[in-house]
Amino acid sequence: MTLIEQLHQDHINLSRLLEVLELKIQRLKAGDAPNFQLLAELVEYIGHYADQFHHPREDQMYHYFAERDAALDQQLQICEAEHADLKLLSREITETVDAVMHDAVIPMSEFIERLENFVRRERSHLDFEESIIFPAIHAVAKAQDWPRLEQQLPQPEDPLFGEKQGEQYRELYKAMLQDVIAAP
Template structure:
């Protein structure tokens, strides 16, 4: 079911955010940081979350808004997904610069990492605490069947799926 896969994705993304938070702590404690791991996490969010997870949510959100009163501000999540995509791309550029030996003060990088994690976490919390419960309470079995028929075959998750993609093996091991 669509909503179950969204909750599963949120749980997986939360695990990644905890890993990023550990790296943030390492930066602040002046301990070694695995920037490749940070890059891989951001790459996963760009490749999977933005291309498969958010469109799945958007399908549900658009359906909800077009069929029911939008008491939970669901319509604004479209814009939030776009903002997260921009933030992720900007942060990915910063990580790549560091990996290419660009000089970026660690305190500046830590601030950007913290902002990235906090915005991602805030978005997940909004969806999990108010938006999805309201949608789950409101949508009928017929609504869910209609949505499921509009969603194409589930994309294989390259990190948390049955088979981990080669580019995410090190990240999977860290989790």
């Protein structure tokens, strides 16, 4: 599997988690009691995995393909700026959920709005990469680029979707399966 295929699979996995988060938001809107621990795990995983593993690999790939096409370079700059913005946003939403878990008073409507904004921005970014960035890279890439690039990049083990699940995400994985199965 090439790097871009691995990154595409990450996007699929992150999209699944965003779907679970959207289901949780719908339940919050319906007045269900929130499982703040699960919300915390969801936003922490999405932000942590993207910030620590996914985006750095993408950024290295983007640098590798830089200066091959002027239009691609412009899109890569936008994408890298989005990575920085998403890192701040994920930190903010994680802090918001943490604050609520530690008895901070935030109106539920504001809390839901922040969660929805997080999901919207994450989805928009994934769509941008899938529809603009990845096809543009495919257009300029040569077959020999992928092995060279993959040698330069670490191969992180995904603690949720990888072969070995991290202990901290086992409950999140179970909840994700339950929500997907129980979804109408």
